[in-house]
């Protein structure tokens with residue numbers, strides 16, 4: 251009787267462990283809140299927000315008079331600037347960063363201040379069009395030191 255209960259308990263906890271391991275990354279990705287600062291007239295910014303929403307992020311957008319001020323406040327290096335700036339889980343996200351790269355950032359949690367897609371490269375999420383170009387997703391730290399995080 252007791253051994254049967256123990257066996258059941260062991261099976262139950264093992265299953266729970268396996269299931270929680272399987273579900274954890276998915277749950278974490280879906281639960282992430284993103285705050286986006288953009289200009290009200292920016293069309294590609296809105297398209298990037300749609301891209302994040304489709305990927306399960308909870309996005310709150312703020313239309314601001316000066317996106318430059320936001321970038322300065324959050325320490326985005328000038329050469330990495332793009333059209334919008336976002337905050338997710340303590341990280342600064344500049345420009346058209348693909349949702350899966352955002353998820354990688356939240357999974358790996360590197361010791362950086364944020365990541366950026368400088369400028370507005372054609373083909374990046376929210377910048378879809380007939381001609382796509384290669385671009386880098388660049389990380390930066392509080393001192394403004396940059397490194398390539400991923401390439402597309």
Ligand SMILES: [Cu+2]
Pocket residue numbers: 294295333334346370376377
């Ligand atoms: Cu843009």
